[in-house]
Amino acid sequence: MINVVLKGVDEFLGAHVETILSPSIAKLYEVSNDEVIFTCYHSIIYHGGMDQTSYHMMITIEANKKFKNKEKIKSTKVKVQLIYPLGSFALNLKPV
DSSP states (O other): OEEEEEESOOHHHHHHHHHHHHHHHHHHHTOOGGGEEEEEOOOOOEETTEEOBTTEEEEEEEEOGGGHHHHHHHHHHHHHHHHHHHTTTOSEEEEO
16 A cells, blocks of 8 residues: 655645546556555645745655565656646645
């Protein structure tokens, strides 16, 4: 199971992001689409006292231990796969 956590994204945009990213992440980790889930909390990101939600999008991928070697090898590919299609949703993306 692979869990993708989205922060700084509202629930409605999170559903759209899931439809875009899920197939790419499944392919990179060599799993079925059914093994990729997304968690999108109602969260707000602040910096300097200003609301930065949808300006900053934080993405964390949580994977089982069996994926750790693949994750190290494919880390750059995963980040590229995440950043490229999401450029129209957030100005500042940070895969964590």
